[in-house]
Amino acid sequence: MPRYYIDIRSHFGTDEDPSGIELPDVAAARSEALRIAQELLRSWAAMRPHYSNEIMIEIVGEDLRPVLIIPCLDLEFMKH
Template identity: 40%
Template sequence: MPLYFLHIRNGDKLEIDPDGMELPDQDAALIEALKVARELLDEVADLGRDAVIEIADGTGETVLTVPFSDAVRPH
């Protein structure tokens, strides 16, 4: 399975995912990024409104960018 990294960009800070995870495809990586974003929204108070998860493939190339706002569930 391909390796994907979920890096978190919050303003000018970039938190690198050092390990990555094996996922079947980009759709699975997107689902995982949304799950991680939801968890972080509940746990981290200082996420900026422009925070994103940058999904990179095994070569390090960013293949998707997921805004944290996409993870907000309507109430």
């Protein structure tokens, strides 16, 4: 099974996933990234909008190339 790394990029820098997670495909990696994002939304809510709008979740493949980037703005639907 391929290994995916889920990194959080923001105005403040990058929080890289050092160990990654083995998942069957990109769709499963996206689901895992959204699960992580849901946990983080509570702390993001306190940020100024211009900072939180810059947050992106980047899914990186085994070859260390980005396979999917999810902008924070796309996560707004999860707040409700």
